[in-house]
Structures are given as structure tokens and as C-alpha cells.
Amino acid sequence: MSITAAQVNELRQKTGAGMMDCKKALTEADGDFEKAIDILRKKGASVAAKRAEKSANEGMVETKVSDDGKFAAIVEVNCETDFVAKSSDFVGLTNAVLQTVFSNKISNVDDLLNSSSEVKSKLIEVMGKVGEKVEISRVTTESADNGLLVDYVHMGSKLAVLVKFDNVTSGSEELLKIGKDIAMQVAAMRPLCVYREEVPADIIEKEMEIYKELARKEGKPEQILEKIATGRLNKFYQENCLSEQAFIKDNTKTVSNLIDEFNKKNQTQTKITLFKRFHLGDEKK
Numbered sequence: 036m037s038i039t040a041a042q043v044n045e046l047r048q049k050t051g052a053g054m055m056d057c058k059k060a061l062t063e064a065d066g067d068f069e070k071a072i073d074i075l076r077k078k079g080a081s082v083a084a085k086r087a088e089k090s091a092n093e094g095m096v097e098t099k100v101s102d103d104g105k106f107a108a109i110v111e112v113n114c115e116t117d118f119v120a121k122s123s124d125f126v127g128l129t130n131a132v133l134q135t136v137f138s139n140k141i142s143n144v145d146d147l148l149n150s151s152s153e154v155k156s157k158l159i160e161v162m163g164k165v166g167e168k169v170e171i172s173r174v175t176t177e178s179a180d181n182g183l184l185v186d187y188v189h190m191g192s193k194l195a196v197l198v199k200f201d202n203v204t205s206g207s208e209e210l211l212k213i214g215k216d217i218a219m220q221v222a223a224m225r226p227l228c229v230y231r232e233e234v235p236a237d238i239i240e241k242e243m244e245i246y247k248e249l250a251r252k253e254g255k256p257e258q259i260l261e262k263i264a265t266g267r268l269n270k271f272y273q274e275n276c277l278s279e280q281a282f283i284k285d286n287t288k289t290v291s292n293l294i295d296e297f298n299k300k301n302q303t304q305t306k307i308t309l310f311k312r313f314h315l316g317d318e319k320k
Contacts, residue, residue, distance in 0.1 A: 036066050046071055053166035075163050091168045092316035093120045095129045096195040098186040099137045104211070107184040108137040109197050110174045111313050115167040125169070128161045136174045144171050173313060182308070183207055185214030189222055193315040196221045201308045206301035213297060216284055217277070221310045226277040229307050234276065242271050277310065 038061045046057040046068060052075050064070035094113035101107065112129045119125050132147070135154050141147045148155050148171070162169045177184055182201040189195065196218040203210060220226075228234055246264035255263055273279045278291040288296075290307075298305055 038062055038066060042066065052164050056166050091115050091170050091172075093117045094172075094315060095120060095126065095192040096188070096313045096315055097129055097133050097192055098188055098195045098197060099133050100184055100186050100197075104183040104185070104207070105180060106137075106140075106176065106178050107186060107197050108133060108174070108176045109186070109195055109311055109313055110136055111172045111315065112169070113172050113316065114165065114169045119165045119167050119169075122165065124161045124164055128157055128169070131157055132171055132174065136176060140176050142175050144174055147171065147174055175311060177309070177311065179203075182305075183210055183214065185211060185218050187215060187218035187222055194222055195313050197311040198307060199309045200305055202304045202306060204301075204303050204305075206297065206303065206305075209301070210297060210305065213293060216282075217290060217293070217307065218310075220280065220283050220290060221277060221312050223283055224277075224280055225312065225314075226280060226310075227275045229277045229309060231272040231276045231279065234272070239268065242268055277307065 038058055042061055043054055043057045046052070046061060047054055049068070049072070052060070056075060057071070060071040060074040061068075063074055091113040093116055094111065096109070096111045098107060098109045110129065110133050112125070112132055114120050114125055132154055135141065135151050136147060139150065141150065154171075158169060158171065177197055177199055179199050179201065181203065182199060183203045185198050185200070187196045187198075198214055198218045198221060200210060200214060227238070243264045246267040247260045249267075250260050250263040251257075273281075278289065278294075280290055282288050282290055282293055294305060294307065297303070
């Protein structure tokens, strides 16, 4: 039978699959919409194989935090185009991934795919419908038994942050507000780590060499290059370590000052212990 453009378009609207895929499915199904949808779903695995070399840098990053702030999950699911990223099928897949990771306390993608046949089949189903490469890139969970986890998701779900605080004995409502601001700080200022002691040795070594070479080119004496480089390294720490960064809402204080003020007010010893920052496609660059 002859398949019309209107039928193809209708199937595309229902499934999100490509025009040619819809036409082929309708032809194979003799115009039966339900059969055509099944054909597209079954083609999910072959679509995945065909799209394996494609780049999937669009998608969504989402978080979920327990009501008591003691447990949280963050996930990144990718596709090829922003059009698909906004589709109900893709959003549904991302939410299913997030819920499964959260409920089962899963900390990596391999464990997720090995333990959840439901997520795996949904992933294949969505690929078949949208005709794009779709992949789960990153998932992780964090616990804060004696602390608090705070999240921030930037508008559009392209960037999300989790911040963990330990030793939270009082003032948790106030800390939640401060935590949101600090999570936004992580999103905006992209620190490498929380404290200068956590900066990898190879990065410090590389920075020191660069600063020494710059000072050398400025004509500085060889015997003071180390001192100059160390001074510039302090500036590097202030820009790249969360605790030393100027607070984005009040640059007269650092993030560390903010926590110190909270501790003094509440007579606590709360500290930031880690953050997770997922920016769409980061690990593919």
C-alpha cells in the first residue's frame, strides 16, 4: 500500500523517530500504526549499533536528594540533539535512570546496566523511537550520615551540582540556604577541589614550572624564581579551590569565611567535604 507523508508525520510525532525510519516502519507494517511502533521499538538495538560512532553531547543532568538530606544521586544521560533532549521519551528515560540509581544506591553506569534490565530495555526502546545515539554517561550517589547534601540544577538541566557537608549538628535549615549558594558557586566558578591540599601534585608541579618560566622571561633573577612562583601559586589556589574562592554573592568574604561564620553562630564544626559537578558532555571533551 502507498504510505502518505501525513501518515509518516503522524508516526514521527507519536514516536520521535526519524522520517525515513517512520516511512520504512509503516511500509513494513502495511500502514498499521501499532505494528509500526513495535517495529521502531525492536529496531532500537540496531539503531544503537549504527549510531555508535556518533557524538552524544546533548542531554540532561539531574539530581535527587532525600528529604532528610542524608542521601543523594546525580546522573547524566546523553543524546545527539537538543530536540531529542527535550522530548518526553528522553526526559522519561532520564527520570527512570535517576530514580533507579537513587532507590538502589548505584554508583556507576556498569552496575546500573547490569542490575536493571528495565533501564536497559528502556534505553534501547528510546533509541529506537528517536533514531539517535542515547547513552547513560555518568551516575553516582553520595551519603552524609552525620551531615547534609545539597543540590543545584541550572536552568535547562545541562549542569548540576551536589555539595556535601559533614559534622552538621545544628542549624541545618540555615545551612541548606548557605549550601544552595555554595552549590551555585561550584556551578558558576568551576573549582577543581575544596581545599588546596587536594590539588593533585602533577597540577601544582605544572603550574610552578609555568610561573617560573614567566618570571624568567620577565628577567627575574634565577634565585627568586621559586619565591615568585609560590606567590602566584597562592593566586591559583584562590581561584581554583572552593574554600578559598571569593563568595559570588559577596566578594568581601571567601566560601571558607561563610562556613566559619555559620560555625561561630551555631557553635558547630561543620565543613565542606566534597562536591560533584556534572556539566553536560564534560567527560567527552
